[in-house]
Amino acid sequence: MTEVYATPTPGVYAGAVPYGAHASQPILSVRQIEKVFGSRDSVTHALAGVSFDVAAGEFVGIMGPSGSGKTTLLNCISTIDAVTSGHILVGGRDITTMSKRQLAKFRRDDLGFIFQDSNLLDTLNGYENIALALTIKRESPARIPQMVEDMARTLGVGDVLKKYPYQMSGGQKQRVAAARAMVSDPKLILADEPTGALDSRSAAVMLEMLEMMNHQLGATIMMVTHDAFAASFTNRVLFIKDGSVFNELRRGDASRDEFFARIMEVVSFLGGEAGHVA
Numbered sequence: 001m002t003e004v005y006a007t008p009t010p011g012v013y014a015g016a017v018p019y020g021a022h023a024s025q026p027i028l029s030v031r032q033i034e035k036v037f038g039s040r041d042s043v044t045h046a047l048a049g050v051s052f053d054v055a056a057g058e059f060v061g062i063m064g065p066s067g068s069g070k071t072t073l074l075n076c077i078s079t080i081d082a083v084t085s086g087h088i089l090v091g092g093r094d095i096t097t098m099s100k101r102q103l104a105k106f107r108r109d110d111l112g113f114i115f116q117d118s119n120l121l122d123t124l125n126g127y128e129n130i131a132l133a134l135t136i137k138r139e140s141p142a143r144i145p146q147m148v149e150d151m152a153r154t155l156g157v158g159d160v161l162k163k164y165p166y167q168m169s170g171g172q173k174q175r176v177a178a179a180r181a182m183v184s185d186p187k188l189i190l191a192d193e194p195t196g197a198l199d200s201r202s203a204a205v206m207l208e209m210l211e212m213m214n215h216q217l218g219a220t221i222m223m224v225t226h227d228a229f230a231a232s233f234t235n236r237v238l239f240i241k242d243g244s245v246f247n248e249l250r251r252g253d254a255s256r257d258e259f260f261a262r263i264m265e266v267v268s269f270l271g272g273e274a275g276h277v278a
Protein backbone atom coordinates (compact mmCIF):
# COMPACT_ATOMS: atom_id res chain seq x y z
CA MET A 1 0.00 0.00 0.00
CA THR A 2 1.45 3.36 -0.98
CA GLU A 3 1.31 6.49 1.09
CA VAL A 4 -1.59 7.93 -0.81
CA TYR A 5 -3.88 5.35 0.78
CA ALA A 6 -2.55 5.83 4.27
CA THR A 7 -2.69 9.61 4.44
CA PRO A 8 -5.89 10.79 6.10
CA THR A 9 -7.62 13.98 5.01
CA PRO A 10 -7.75 16.17 8.12
CA GLY A 11 -11.10 16.85 9.63
CA VAL A 12 -13.34 14.95 7.28
CA TYR A 13 -13.20 11.32 8.21
CA ALA A 14 -10.40 10.95 10.75
CA GLY A 15 -11.56 8.71 13.57
CA ALA A 16 -14.65 7.34 11.83
CA VAL A 17 -16.64 5.28 14.29
CA PRO A 18 -18.67 2.36 13.02
CA TYR A 19 -22.24 2.04 14.24
CA GLY A 20 -21.74 -1.30 15.91
CA ALA A 21 -18.76 -3.36 16.89
CA HIS A 22 -18.58 -4.97 13.45
CA ALA A 23 -15.05 -3.92 12.49
CA SER A 24 -12.59 -1.08 12.57
CA GLN A 25 -10.98 -1.44 9.13
CA PRO A 26 -12.68 0.76 6.56
CA ILE A 27 -14.72 -1.16 4.03
CA LEU A 28 -14.51 1.83 1.72
CA SER A 29 -11.69 4.36 1.42
CA VAL A 30 -12.19 7.19 -1.03
CA ARG A 31 -8.92 9.05 -1.57
CA GLN A 32 -8.79 12.44 -3.27
CA ILE A 33 -10.95 11.44 -6.20
CA GLU A 34 -11.56 13.82 -9.06
CA LYS A 35 -13.94 13.37 -11.93
CA VAL A 36 -13.83 15.70 -14.90
CA PHE A 37 -16.45 15.48 -17.64
CA GLY A 38 -16.03 16.96 -21.10
CA SER A 39 -13.02 18.52 -22.73
CA ARG A 40 -11.71 21.88 -23.97
CA ASP A 41 -14.71 24.26 -24.22
CA SER A 42 -16.95 22.48 -21.79
CA VAL A 43 -15.28 21.01 -18.74
CA THR A 44 -17.17 20.07 -15.56
CA HIS A 45 -15.30 19.20 -12.39
CA ALA A 46 -18.03 16.97 -10.99
CA LEU A 47 -15.76 15.75 -8.18
CA ALA A 48 -12.91 17.96 -7.05
CA GLY A 49 -10.90 15.94 -4.54
CA VAL A 50 -13.27 13.89 -2.38
CA SER A 51 -11.90 11.82 0.51
CA PHE A 52 -13.66 9.85 3.23
CA ASP A 53 -13.79 6.42 4.83
CA VAL A 54 -16.75 4.17 5.56
CA ALA A 55 -16.24 1.56 8.27
CA ALA A 56 -17.86 -1.84 8.16
CA GLY A 57 -21.33 -1.66 9.68
CA GLU A 58 -21.90 2.04 9.00
CA PHE A 59 -25.00 3.50 7.38
CA VAL A 60 -23.85 6.68 5.64
CA GLY A 61 -26.01 9.29 3.94
CA ILE A 62 -24.78 11.50 1.09
CA MET A 63 -26.58 14.82 0.68
CA GLY A 64 -25.92 17.96 -1.31
CA PRO A 65 -27.50 20.43 -3.71
CA SER A 66 -28.50 19.42 -7.22
CA GLY A 67 -25.44 19.03 -9.40
CA SER A 68 -23.05 18.80 -6.44
CA GLY A 69 -21.67 15.41 -7.54
CA LYS A 70 -23.59 12.85 -5.46
CA THR A 71 -24.53 10.54 -8.31
CA THR A 72 -21.09 10.88 -9.86
CA LEU A 73 -19.58 9.84 -6.53
CA LEU A 74 -21.84 6.78 -6.34
CA ASN A 75 -21.11 5.95 -9.99
CA CYS A 76 -17.36 6.09 -9.35
CA ILE A 77 -17.66 3.75 -6.37
CA SER A 78 -19.88 1.37 -8.33
CA THR A 79 -17.36 1.60 -11.23
CA ILE A 80 -20.03 2.80 -13.68
CA ASP A 81 -17.79 5.87 -14.10
CA ALA A 82 -13.98 5.80 -14.01
CA VAL A 83 -12.31 8.42 -11.80
CA THR A 84 -10.09 11.01 -13.48
CA SER A 85 -7.63 10.79 -10.59
CA GLY A 86 -7.49 9.48 -7.04
CA HIS A 87 -8.14 6.06 -5.59
CA ILE A 88 -11.06 4.06 -4.21
CA LEU A 89 -10.37 1.05 -2.03
CA VAL A 90 -13.05 -1.48 -1.17
CA GLY A 91 -12.01 -4.06 1.38
CA GLY A 92 -8.44 -2.83 0.91
CA ARG A 93 -8.41 -3.42 -2.88
CA ASP A 94 -7.98 -0.49 -5.24
CA ILE A 95 -10.87 -0.60 -7.71
CA THR A 96 -9.48 2.28 -9.80
CA THR A 97 -6.68 0.06 -11.11
CA MET A 98 -8.68 -3.11 -11.78
CA SER A 99 -9.06 -4.73 -15.19
CA LYS A 100 -12.53 -5.01 -16.77
CA ARG A 101 -12.72 -8.61 -15.73
CA GLN A 102 -11.76 -7.84 -12.12
CA LEU A 103 -14.32 -5.03 -12.07
CA ALA A 104 -17.10 -7.33 -13.23
CA LYS A 105 -16.22 -9.76 -10.44
CA PHE A 106 -15.99 -6.90 -7.93
CA ARG A 107 -19.46 -5.62 -8.85
CA ARG A 108 -20.91 -9.12 -8.69
CA ASP A 109 -19.30 -10.22 -5.44
CA ASP A 110 -18.83 -7.09 -3.36
CA LEU A 111 -21.62 -4.65 -4.20
CA GLY A 112 -25.37 -4.55 -3.78
CA PHE A 113 -27.46 -1.88 -5.52
CA ILE A 114 -30.79 -0.29 -4.67
CA PHE A 115 -32.04 2.32 -7.15
CA GLN A 116 -34.85 4.86 -7.06
CA ASP A 117 -37.08 2.63 -9.15
CA SER A 118 -36.54 -0.94 -8.12
CA ASN A 119 -35.02 -2.13 -11.43
CA LEU A 120 -36.60 -5.54 -10.90
CA LEU A 121 -36.82 -7.64 -14.04
CA ASP A 122 -40.45 -7.55 -15.18
CA THR A 123 -40.43 -11.09 -16.56
CA LEU A 124 -39.26 -12.64 -13.28
CA ASN A 125 -41.33 -12.99 -10.12
CA GLY A 126 -40.13 -11.80 -6.71
CA TYR A 127 -38.44 -15.07 -5.87
CA GLU A 128 -36.63 -15.24 -9.21
CA ASN A 129 -35.51 -11.63 -8.99
CA ILE A 130 -33.88 -12.25 -5.61
CA ALA A 131 -32.49 -15.67 -6.61
CA LEU A 132 -30.86 -14.17 -9.70
CA ALA A 133 -28.35 -12.32 -7.51
CA LEU A 134 -27.27 -15.66 -6.05
CA THR A 135 -27.21 -17.52 -9.38
CA ILE A 136 -24.96 -14.82 -10.86
CA LYS A 137 -22.69 -15.23 -7.86
CA ARG A 138 -22.62 -19.00 -8.52
CA GLU A 139 -24.17 -19.90 -5.19
CA SER A 140 -24.83 -23.61 -4.76
CA PRO A 141 -28.34 -24.23 -6.23
CA ALA A 142 -29.28 -26.35 -3.24
CA ARG A 143 -28.88 -23.38 -0.89
CA ILE A 144 -30.68 -20.76 -2.97
CA PRO A 145 -34.35 -21.42 -2.00
CA GLN A 146 -33.66 -21.19 1.72
CA MET A 147 -31.49 -18.09 1.35
CA VAL A 148 -34.13 -16.31 -0.76
CA GLU A 149 -36.98 -17.22 1.55
CA ASP A 150 -35.08 -16.25 4.71
CA MET A 151 -34.10 -12.85 3.31
CA ALA A 152 -37.58 -12.19 1.90
CA ARG A 153 -39.18 -13.02 5.25
CA THR A 154 -36.68 -10.84 7.12
CA LEU A 155 -37.52 -7.89 4.87
CA GLY A 156 -41.29 -8.49 5.06
CA VAL A 157 -41.83 -9.61 1.48
CA GLY A 158 -42.19 -13.36 2.01
CA ASP A 159 -45.76 -13.14 0.74
CA VAL A 160 -44.95 -11.50 -2.62
CA LEU A 161 -42.38 -14.01 -3.86
CA LYS A 162 -44.78 -15.45 -6.43
CA LYS A 163 -45.89 -12.05 -7.68
CA TYR A 164 -44.44 -10.27 -10.69
CA PRO A 165 -43.26 -6.66 -10.30
CA TYR A 166 -46.45 -5.27 -11.95
CA GLN A 167 -48.48 -7.05 -9.25
CA MET A 168 -46.50 -5.46 -6.37
CA SER A 169 -46.87 -2.06 -4.69
CA GLY A 170 -44.02 0.45 -5.00
CA GLY A 171 -42.94 -0.26 -1.43
CA GLN A 172 -42.99 -4.04 -1.97
CA LYS A 173 -40.88 -3.66 -5.10
CA GLN A 174 -38.30 -1.62 -3.23
CA ARG A 175 -38.16 -4.18 -0.42
CA VAL A 176 -37.73 -7.01 -2.94
CA ALA A 177 -34.93 -4.92 -4.48
CA ALA A 178 -33.42 -4.54 -1.00
CA ALA A 179 -33.63 -8.34 -0.51
CA ARG A 180 -31.93 -8.84 -3.90
CA ALA A 181 -29.15 -6.42 -2.90
CA MET A 182 -28.72 -8.04 0.50
CA VAL A 183 -29.11 -11.77 -0.17
CA SER A 184 -25.59 -12.28 -1.51
CA ASP A 185 -24.08 -10.59 1.55
CA PRO A 186 -22.13 -7.86 -0.30
CA LYS A 187 -19.41 -5.81 1.39
CA LEU A 188 -21.21 -2.58 0.53
CA ILE A 189 -24.76 -1.64 -0.47
CA LEU A 190 -25.10 1.47 -2.63
CA ALA A 191 -28.54 3.05 -2.58
CA ASP A 192 -29.42 5.98 -4.88
CA GLU A 193 -32.57 7.77 -3.67
CA PRO A 194 -34.15 4.44 -2.63
CA THR A 195 -37.26 6.19 -1.29
CA GLY A 196 -37.44 8.84 -4.02
CA ALA A 197 -40.41 7.28 -5.80
CA LEU A 198 -42.35 6.19 -2.70
CA ASP A 199 -45.18 7.85 -0.79
CA SER A 200 -44.26 8.94 2.72
CA ARG A 201 -45.67 5.85 4.45
CA SER A 202 -43.91 3.38 2.14
CA ALA A 203 -40.75 5.46 2.39
CA ALA A 204 -40.81 5.18 6.18
CA VAL A 205 -41.25 1.38 5.96
CA MET A 206 -38.34 1.15 3.51
CA LEU A 207 -36.11 3.31 5.72
CA GLU A 208 -36.91 1.17 8.76
CA MET A 209 -35.97 -1.82 6.62
CA LEU A 210 -32.62 -0.29 5.69
CA GLU A 211 -32.04 0.58 9.35
CA MET A 212 -32.79 -3.03 10.30
CA MET A 213 -30.45 -4.34 7.56
CA ASN A 214 -27.76 -2.14 9.06
CA HIS A 215 -28.40 -2.78 12.77
CA GLN A 216 -29.35 -6.43 12.75
CA LEU A 217 -27.80 -7.88 9.61
CA GLY A 218 -24.63 -5.76 9.78
CA ALA A 219 -25.02 -4.33 6.27
CA THR A 220 -22.76 -1.43 5.34
CA ILE A 221 -24.90 1.03 3.40
CA MET A 222 -24.17 4.23 1.53
CA MET A 223 -27.32 6.11 0.54
CA VAL A 224 -27.66 9.20 -1.64
CA THR A 225 -30.75 11.16 -0.69
CA HIS A 226 -32.14 14.66 -1.01
CA ASP A 227 -34.48 14.00 1.88
CA ALA A 228 -33.46 15.02 5.42
CA PHE A 229 -36.02 12.59 6.87
CA ALA A 230 -34.38 9.69 4.99
CA ALA A 231 -30.92 10.88 6.01
CA SER A 232 -31.98 10.93 9.68
CA PHE A 233 -32.08 7.10 9.62
CA THR A 234 -28.33 6.93 8.95
CA ASN A 235 -25.44 7.13 11.44
CA ARG A 236 -23.54 9.79 9.54
CA VAL A 237 -24.25 12.25 6.75
CA LEU A 238 -21.66 13.63 4.34
CA PHE A 239 -22.65 16.85 2.61
CA ILE A 240 -21.22 17.37 -0.87
CA LYS A 241 -20.98 20.84 -2.38
CA ASP A 242 -19.34 21.73 -5.70
CA GLY A 243 -17.71 18.31 -5.90
CA SER A 244 -16.13 18.34 -2.42
CA VAL A 245 -17.09 17.14 1.03
CA PHE A 246 -18.37 20.30 2.65
CA ASN A 247 -19.49 19.02 6.02
CA GLU A 248 -20.11 15.85 8.00
CA LEU A 249 -22.64 15.10 10.73
CA ARG A 250 -22.49 12.11 13.03
CA ARG A 251 -25.62 10.94 14.78
CA GLY A 252 -23.84 9.63 17.87
CA ASP A 253 -26.37 9.06 20.66
CA ALA A 254 -28.86 11.57 19.26
CA SER A 255 -32.45 10.48 18.66
CA ARG A 256 -33.66 10.40 15.08
CA ASP A 257 -35.64 13.61 15.66
CA GLU A 258 -32.58 15.40 17.05
CA PHE A 259 -30.44 14.18 14.15
CA PHE A 260 -33.12 15.31 11.70
CA ALA A 261 -33.03 18.82 13.22
CA ARG A 262 -29.24 18.97 12.90
CA ILE A 263 -29.38 17.77 9.29
CA MET A 264 -31.98 20.43 8.51
CA GLU A 265 -29.66 23.13 9.89
CA VAL A 266 -26.94 22.15 7.41
CA VAL A 267 -29.47 21.78 4.60
CA SER A 268 -30.75 25.30 5.28
CA PHE A 269 -27.22 26.64 5.36
CA LEU A 270 -26.36 24.89 2.10
CA GLY A 271 -29.31 25.76 -0.01
CA GLY A 272 -32.13 27.54 1.75
CA GLU A 273 -35.06 25.19 1.82
CA ALA A 274 -34.89 21.43 2.11
CA GLY A 275 -36.36 21.16 -1.37
CA HIS A 276 -33.30 22.80 -2.86
CA VAL A 277 -31.06 19.99 -1.75
CA ALA A 278 -31.80 17.39 -4.33
Ligand SMILES: Nc1ncnc2c1ncn2[C@@H]1O[C@H](COP(=O)(O)OP(=O)(O)OP(=O)(O)O)[C@@H](O)[C@H]1O
Residues within 6 Å of the ligand: 037, 038, 044, 045, 046, 064, 065, 066, 067, 068, 069, 070, 071, 072, 073, 278
Ligand atom coordinates in the same frame (compact mmCIF):
# COMPACT_ATOMS: atom_id res chain seq x y z
N1 LIG B 1 -21.93 12.47 -18.31
C1 LIG B 1 -21.77 13.73 -17.97
N2 LIG B 1 -21.24 14.63 -18.84
C2 LIG B 1 -21.04 15.91 -18.50
N3 LIG B 1 -21.33 16.42 -17.28
C3 LIG B 1 -21.86 15.59 -16.38
C4 LIG B 1 -22.12 14.21 -16.66
N4 LIG B 1 -22.66 13.63 -15.56
C5 LIG B 1 -22.75 14.61 -14.63
N5 LIG B 1 -22.26 15.78 -15.12
C6 LIG B 1 -22.16 17.04 -14.38
O1 LIG B 1 -21.46 16.80 -13.19
C7 LIG B 1 -22.02 17.57 -12.12
C8 LIG B 1 -22.44 16.64 -10.99
O2 LIG B 1 -23.55 15.85 -11.44
P1 LIG B 1 -24.25 14.76 -10.50
O3 LIG B 1 -25.27 14.07 -11.33
O4 LIG B 1 -23.20 13.92 -9.89
O5 LIG B 1 -24.93 15.67 -9.39
P2 LIG B 1 -25.97 15.26 -8.27
O6 LIG B 1 -25.47 15.88 -7.01
O7 LIG B 1 -26.21 13.81 -8.27
O8 LIG B 1 -27.26 16.05 -8.77
P3 LIG B 1 -28.83 15.71 -8.60
O9 LIG B 1 -29.13 15.79 -7.15
O10 LIG B 1 -29.51 16.81 -9.38
O11 LIG B 1 -29.06 14.34 -9.19
C9 LIG B 1 -23.17 18.37 -12.73
O12 LIG B 1 -22.68 19.66 -13.05
C10 LIG B 1 -23.51 17.60 -13.97
O13 LIG B 1 -24.05 18.45 -14.97
